[in-house]
Amino acid sequence: MTEVSAMDRIPVSPEMVIHVGTGLLGETAWPAQSSAFVFDFSTTSFSHHSRPSAAQLDRDAGQARLILVVARTAITRLLGSKLDMRDGERFHVPASLRAIVFAIRDCQFPEGARLPYRGAKSIEAVCEILRLHDEDELVPFGAAGSLSLADSQRLMVARRFIEDKWAEKITLDTIARACGLNRAKLTRGFRDLFSCSVADAIAEQRLGEAKQMLLVTDLPVSSIGYRCGYLNNASFARAFSRHYGVAPTQYRATRLAA
Numbered sequence: 001m002t003e004v005s006a007m008d009r010i011p012v013s014p015e016m017v018i019h020v021g022t023g024l025l026g027e028t029a030w031p032a033q034s035s036a037f038v039f040d041f042s043t044t045s046f047s048h049h050s051r052p053s054a055a056q057l058d059r060d061a062g063q064a065r066l067i068l069v070v071a072r073t074a075i076t077r078l079l080g081s082k083l084d085m086r087d088g089e090r091f092h093v094p095a096s097l098r099a100i101v102f103a104i105r106d107c108q109f110p111e112g113a114r115l116p117y118r119g120a121k122s123i124e125a126v127c128e129i130l131r132l133h134d135e136d137e138l139v140p141f142g143a144a145g146s147l148s149l150a151d152s153q154r155l156m157v158a159r160r161f162i163e164d165k166w167a168e169k170i171t172l173d174t175i176a177r178a179c180g181l182n183r184a185k186l187t188r189g190f191r192d193l194f195s196c197s198v199a200d201a202i203a204e205q206r207l208g209e210a211k212q213m214l215l216v217t218d219l220p221v222s223s224i225g226y227r228c229g230y231l232n233n234a235s236f237a238r239a240f241s242r243h244y245g246v247a248p249t250q251y252r253a254t255r256l257a258a
Helices: 054-060 072-079 095-105 111-134 149-165 172-179 183-194 198-216 221-227 233-244 248-257
Strands: 008-013 016-021 034-040 045-049 065-071 090-092
Touching (some): 149 183, 198 248
Antiparallel strands (some): 016 065, 034 045, 045 090
16 A cells, blocks of 8 residues: 655744645644645635644645645734634635745745745735735635636626625626626526525625614615615515515514614
């Protein structure tokens, strides 16, 4: 039976350890309560793991990877708040971040310089991930990598269009024109990237805004429904009840009485 080699392990600081190369993780004396960012060079994507384990990450031992393991307290300190990435969430690697992680992978310095160089670049990589996340520039990676980076970026434009234009009469055609995708690619890609339909995303945005208006304004329920894109009170009440399990008038009454 062929013995599987271990990845190179580089302690960067008491709050950070990196693994690079192919093979098993080997020693995993990681910082307490850490998260991991795992770069897969075969797909040019990376994933976030909020509770990493060697058994979980070693499933891809045959792939060339870079694994950044960072104490969550350090991430919170750098970001200024807790990181709200979902466990297992995967993203495309943008050009600015790709240059950093490829420099770590391809470093040809002598050993005395290679270790501090890789350590410094790894800190830079974590800072760049957090910057991209904070500025909402990370693009989710579609299921099975079926979406190109360009199409994923266009779908992000579509999502932001919905967030900006939710109160207006928007259709698949207007969204498709705004983001530069045809209707078929828009609808398929939206489900792939966001796990919901375009209609679901519009309804989620409108009903979320309506829920907030029910609490912070004295507007009649019918006016709130109209402002949130519903043509009549009945359709608004049905949609709100279906989504939240309670009618808008009841929601307002119970929340204000609490």
